[in-house]
Amino acid sequence: MGHHSCCSKQKVKRGLWSPEEDEKLINCITTYGHGCWSSVPQLAGLQRCGKSCRLRWTNYLRPDLKRGSFSPQEAALIIELHSILGNKWAQIAKHLPGRTDNEVKNFWNSSIKKKLIPHEVNPAFASFSSDHIHNSRSHGSEEGFFTLNTNPNLGSQPQDQLYLPIVPSPTPSLGLDYHGDFNNILKLDQTSYASNFVDHFLPPFQLPSNNSSSCESSSWSLGYQPHCQYDPNVQQVQNFSINEAAAAQYNNIGNELMVPISMASSAPAAYEIIDSNACGIPILYPSDTQELDSLTKLSCFTSDHGSHPQDLQFPSNQLECIKAIMSSLPSSSSSL
DNA sequence: AAATTTCTCAACCGCTTCTGA
DNA sequence: CTCAGAAGCGGTTGAGAAATT
Incomplete structure (x- = not known):
């Protein structure tokens, strides 16, 4: 599998982020914002591609993320929204403050889906x-x-x-x-x-x-x-x-x-x-x-x-x- | 206790859409 | 209108954790 075009030009680190990298990214975003993600790695001193930085920030480091288990109300809402929107995780996540599309998607795939699918009936x-x-x-x-x-x-x-x-x-x-x-x-x-x-x-x-x-x-x-x-x-x-x-x-x-x-x-x-x-x-x-x-x-x-x-x-x-x-x-x- | 299997979820990939020159 | 780069999105992967044998 080839790497994304933004990552192909330079040697970039991949895989899990270290606490040090997180800190660099947070410092960079809080100082400069993220006007252009492709410039973030250089500003932050990270050997990551901009896309990876964006993902790390939006899915994990953003201060407004909720974290923790999904509540029954959130689960109910996800089930309901999914029945309407299908796998439109970003759209679903918009209705769950502090939750990301990735989080909703993972929750659905790992938890809800298997409860609903096996018998077709919940x-x-x-x-x-x-x-x-x-x-x-x-x-x-x-x-x-x-x-x-x-x-x-x-x-x-x-x-x-x-x-x-x-x-x-x-x-x-x-x-x-x-x-x-x-x-x-x-x-x-x-x-x-x-x-x-x-x-x-x-x-x-x-x-x-x-x-x-x-x-x-x-x-x-x-x-x-x-x-x-x-x-x-x-x-x-x-x-x-x-x-x-x-x-x-x-x-x-x-x-x-x-x-x-x-x-x-x-x-x-x-x-x-x-x-x-x-x-x-x-x-x-x-x-x-x-x-x-x-x-x-x-x-x-x-x-x-x-x-x-x-x-x-x-x-x-x-x-x-x-x-x-x-x-x-x-x-x-x-x-x- | 060790080995194996299953599960979770962060991260990546590739495609699509958006935006601006 | 076209193109290129950036951003967004959904599907998938795989490392580590947890559960099971």
């Missing part, structure tokens, strides 16, 4: 998965919502659409079948998209109504056009209904709908949607006051935007599921 979710499946319509999957469900029509989807994955609710009555796979598909059970779903599952989102010309776009922008935004003063999403004609343009497979998120310029990128508190993690069911005390607020969803009309909260059993994953993992504290 065992931690299986308990409420089966209940849920039995209480809504089964789609022939015995394994529940984490089973891959290849959509024969997916290949014909416009490239600028994403499909919002929803972490399944432990509440059977919501009437949501999740056939989420890692291709990011949300299917609403068309026969049971109860207002509960909208009210309690996706408050920031509003699907277009028949008489809402403002949401006429050929794709459905979920709640981000001004007139479609979630109104915190109205605890119901108004005029919710499926526009059957619009729906017909999309994946109307049997009586399942797949709801596209527009990636058109007027709509936010997927990560922006997530950042705006709507990444599909079930939120508090208002009537479940009994659960309230055991809920753990997922502050990372709201921290970027201050107070949000409706803080997302983890139902305790979902967080417990994540914790179960985490507790089954060896501790992943950083070294050095």
Whole structure:
């Protein structure tokens, strides 16, 4: 294997960094900044290539790095984001303050992946998965919502659409079948998209109504056009209904709908949607006051935007599921 | 206790994208 | 528009640590 072009001209050291090298790099960055990484090695007196310096700084020496084990909340967020974004580690890491893309990637590959992949179903979710499946319509999957469900029509989807994955609710009555796979598909059970779903599952989102010309776009922008935004003063999403004609343009497979998120310029990128508190993690069911005390607020969803009309909260059993994953993992504290 | 296997994660590689001349 | 260098990104590697036999 050849070395990178930036390393080929001079003799550069490779491999692990010594504390002395770290100190030189830190001193250099704090003194001069890193306007151009290719000049850093010379300024710092390091026998490294600029690329190596950049990597060392961004992945390890940066003062704002968090270090230490991932919390269950972080793990949950990674799982959720990965289901939407795939292996876009840099994008995922942007939502985890103090974490690097490399760190997230390593965590996924070494810890989460092997927990999810072996059975295709996350065992931690299986308990409420089966209940849920039995209480809504089964789609022939015995394994529940984490089973891959290849959509024969997916290949014909416009490239600028994403499909919002929803972490399944432990509440059977919501009437949501999740056939989420890692291709990011949300299917609403068309026969049971109860207002509960909208009210309690996706408050920031509003699907277009028949008489809402403002949401006429050929794709459905979920709640981000001004007139479609979630109104915190109205605890119901108004005029919710499926526009059957619009729906017909999309994946109307049997009586399942797949709801596209527009990636058109007027709509936010997927990560922006997530950042705006709507990444599909079930939120508090208002009537479940009994659960309230055991809920753990997922502050990372709201921290970027201050107070949000409706803080997302983890139902305790979902967080417990994540914790179960985490507790089954060896501790992943950083070294050095 | 020693050998072997498995796991973790820092670092590297090569490709892509960005930027400025 | 083209090109070159820099930066960013995701996949992969491999050394060291931890776990297992």
